[in-house]
Amino acid sequence: MLILGVINRKGNVLDTYLHGIFDNMDFTINIINNITSRKGLKNIDKNTMEYKDIKEKQYNQLAEILRSNLDISYLYRIMNMDVVS
Numbered sequence: 707m708l709i710l711g712v713i714n715r716k717g718n719v720l721d722t723y724l725h726g727i728f729d730n731m732d733f734t735i736n737i738i739n740n741i742t743s744r745k746g747l748k749n750i751d752k753n754t755m756e757y758k759d760i761k762e763k764q765y766n767q768l769a770e771i772l773r774s775n776l777d778i779s780y781l782y783r784i785m786n787m788d789v790v791s
Contacts, residue, residue: 717740717744718741718744720737728757729757729758730757731754731756731757732752734757735750735752735754738750
C-alpha cells in the first residue's frame, strides 16, 4: 500500500508530499469548506476561478512588469535570440 499523505484524527491537519495537489480547484475548495464548516464559517463558492486561470493571470502581470522595466530586446540579443513581438 502506498501512503500519499496523512491526516490527524480530528481531521484538521493534512500532510502530503504530492506536488500540485492543490491545483485541482474542486479538491482544494472541498478541503477549505471542510475546515470552514468545522469552524462555523461561510463556505467558499464553488464557482471560484480555476487555479490555472489564477496562475495565468499572475504570470501575465509579472510579464508586463518585466516588459515595462527591462530592455527585452537587449536580453534577447545577449541570448542570441530573435526578438519576439
